[in-house]
Amino acid sequence: MKNILSYRSKNISFSQTIAMSSKARLLKNRGYNIINLSLGEPDFSPPEFILNSAKKAIDNGFHHYTPVSGYTDLKETICDKFYRDNQLKYKPSQIVVSTGAKQSIINVLLSLLNKNDEVIIPSPYWGSYLQMVKFCESNPVIIPTNMNNNFKINPDKLEKYISDKTKLFIFNNPCNPTGSIYSYEELKKLIDVLKKYPKIIILSDEIYEHIYYSKVHPTSIAIFPDIYKQVVTLNGLSKAFSMTGWRIGYIGAPEWIAQSCDKIQGQMTSCANSIAQRAAITALKSSPKKIQYLVKSFKKRRDLILDKINEIKGFQFNKPDGAFYIFPKISNFFGKQINGISIKNSDQFSEFLLEKAHVATVSGSAFGKDGYLRISYASSEKNIIEAFERLKILLHN
Numbered sequence: 001m002k003n004i005l006s007y008r009s010k011n012i013s014f015s016q017t018i019a020m021s022s023k024a025r026l027l028k029n030r031g032y033n034i035i036n037l038s039l040g041e042p043d044f045s046p047p048e049f050i051l052n053s054a055k056k057a058i059d060n061g062f063h064h065y066t067p068v069s070g071y072t073d074l075k076e077t078i079c080d081k082f083y084r085d086n087q088l089k090y091k092p093s094q095i096v097v098s099t100g101a102k103q104s105i106i107n108v109l110l111s112l113l114n115k116n117d118e119v120i121i122p123s124p125y126w127g128s129y130l131q132m133v134k135f136c137e138s139n140p141v142i143i144p145t146n147m148n149n150n151f152k153i154n155p156d157k158l159e160k161y162i163s164d165k166t167k168l169f170i171f172n173n174p175c176n177p178t179g180s181i182y183s184y185e186e187l188k189k190l191i192d193v194l195k196k197y198p199k200i201i202i203l204s205d206e207i208y209e210h211i212y213y214s215k216v217h218p219t220s221i222a223i224f225p226d227i228y229k230q231v232v233t234l235n236g237l238s239k240a241f242s243m244t245g246w247r248i249g250y251i252g253a254p255e256w257i258a259q260s261c262d263k264i265q266g267q268m269t270s271c272a273n274s275i276a277q278r279a280a281i282t283a284l285k286s287s288p289k290k291i292q293y294l295v296k297s298f299k300k301r302r303d304l305i306l307d308k309i310n311e312i313k314g315f316q317f318n319k320p321d322g323a324f325y326i327f328p329k330i331s332n333f334f335g336k337q338i339n340g341i342s343i344k345n346s347d348q349f350s351e352f353l354l355e356k357a358h359v360a361t362v363s364g365s366a367f368g369k370d371g372y373l374r375i376s377y378a379s380s381e382k383n384i385i386e387a388f389e390r391l392k393i394l395l396h397n
Contacts, residue, residue, distance in 0.1 A: 012131040016366035020350065021337045024360035027386065035379070035387040038360040040176060040325070042242040042378045044294055048242060050283050057278035058230070066271040069262045070097030070250070074281050081284045082252055085209070086220040088233065089251040096261045097280075099272045101207050101236035103265070106132050108203055108232050108251065109168070111260035113138040117167040122153045124367035126176045128203070138167070142368055146319055147329055151178040155189045162193075168201050169194065173218055176207040177367045177374040178327045179302075179320020181212060184219045195226040204233045207249075210240035210288050212322035213299045222252070223264030227253055239323075240291055241283050246276040298324045301377040301384060308388035309375075312395055327364070331371040338395065346370050357390040 023171045030036040045051070069075065075092040082088040098104040105128070113119065113136040121129050122143045133140045143161050145151040158169075174181045182190075204221045212218055222231035236249035251261065271277075272387060302319075306328055309315050317328035333343050340354060343349050350363040350373060364372030377384060 001243060008058050008135050008137065011134050011137070015131075015345065015350070016127060018361055021363050022188055023354060027354070027358065031288070032117045032358050033356050034354075034360060035390070036360045037376050037379055037383070037387055038362045038374075040239070040323075040378060041244050042239065042294065042298075042324070043380055043383040044242040046242050046246070046279075046394060047290065048237055048281075049283050049286065049290070050243070050279050053282035054122070054275050054279040057275045062274045064274065066274050066277060067139065068266040068271050069095065069258070070272065071274075071277050071281070074277050074284075077281045077284045078250055078252070085217070086206075086223065086233070086287065088220055088222050088252060090233075091255075093255055094258050095181055095250060096253070096254050096258050096265065097248065097250045097272050097277060098261075099239065099249070099269055100247040101205070102128060103269065104234055104236070104249040104251050104261075105203065106135075107264050108201075108234075108253070109133065109136050110264050111257055112168055112201055114167075116165065116211040118163060119170060120158070120161050120166060121170045121368075122151075122172075124151060124175075124369040124372065126172060127366045129170050129172075130368065130386075133156065133170075135222070139165075141166070146315065147153070150318055151180045151191070151327070152182060152186065153176065154388070155193045158190055159193045162197060163201070166197070168202055168203060170203045170205070171221065172205040173221075174212060174322030174333065176208065176272035176323055177325045177362075177364075178318070179227070179323045179325055180220050180318075187219055188220060188224065191221070191224045191227055192355055194230065195224075198230060200230065202227065204231055204235060205234045206377075207234065207236050207239050208323040209235065210291060211295055211298055211324060213295075213302065214321060232257060237280055237283055240289075240294070241285070242294065243279075246273065248272055248276050248280045256285075274394075276375055288392040298377065301379075301381060301382075302326070305375065305377045305388070309385065312388070312392050314395060324376060325371075326375050326377065327367075327372055329374070330364070330373045333395070346373055347374075349373065353391065353394070357385045357387075357394045359390055 053201040077096040115137040116136040237243040314332040346363040
């Protein structure tokens with residue numbers, strides 16, 4: 001019966017991040033002391049004022065279906081947030097609230113993509129971008145980058161990959177998995193290319209916008225007037241507010257795209273969770289200063305992980321400017337015998353670390369970059385210290 005599965009189903013892969021986390025959980029259930037540095041999930045609880053808001057929503061009877069695209073006052077709050085934090089002007093009719101940013105992305109892709117359309121994605125990329133494009137029977141066009149340019153594309157490279165079939169450009173800033181952030185000046189140069197192609201839509205994933213370690217807030221692409229009408233701005237509450245399981249994502253988009261996303265979502269899942277939406281209003285009305293304690297903690301963990309990884313020979317790495325990942329190059333370990341095992345690629349290296357050191361990471365191949373490894377520092381300082389002590393012992397043998 002397996003052979004009657006749809007082409008779309010057979011054309012995509014399981015999430016390697018979730019698969020690695022599942023393996024780690026399985027070993028943990030068997031009694032092993034596993035340190036999980038694979039998931040992009042903060043280990044904090046949501047702030048108390050958000051929890052109180054959700055409890056109040058329950059007591060006030062917000063138990064029923066909401067409008068498909070979200071409560072009106074939530075969409076108004078999102079418009080205010082976009083203007084306050086990003087200097088972007090959106091109307092409530094341009095906002096769609098979904099069950100997490102993943103649903104926001106697939107809504108946009110299903111709204112725009114036809115068979116054999118091309119979608120440009122810089123590599124390394126978040127793995128779900130690629131799989132969602134393939135699910136839509138479109139063709140991912142990958143722009144490779146490297147550590148020497150901090151995993152960033154330049155205007156000449158971008159234009160080289162544009163064709164008459166290009167429908168969409170997916171852009172993530174700050175970036176998962178590298179932590180790289182494009183400056184205003186770097187974005188302006190990319191915009192000078194993209195504005196020449198007004199039919200190309202830009203999906204700007206900004207879910208890590210509040211997790212950055214300089215004094216300058218990351219720039220939203222839609223701030224450039226020449227391409228505002230080409231941009232879908234994507235965000236959500238999972239990362240900065242530690243609300244991963246609450247599943248609230250949202251977009252600001254041209255009205256014709258927002259209307260299509262509303263229609264598709266109405267036939268797929270209808271509205272996002274009503275209680276989570278009420279809590280989202282409280283979260284997004286709050287000043288970003290209220291979550292600075294989270295960002296400070298991530299910065300401290302980043303500095304700790306940079307110190308610890310520097311103690312292990314063989315890793316090459318850049319200093320991440322945002323998000324909560326480090327993406328070291330590990331190809332120096334390839335072809336070497338470690339504990340009697342010859343390491344050939346990043347998949348094998350990640351499995352090796354889990355099996356021998358009981359430390360879960362994610363292979364760079366999940367992000368289109370074999371020879372690298374994604375390590376999350378969304379875990380505690382205690383876990384980070386213990387994990388790297390284990391890696392040091394294992395890799396120095």
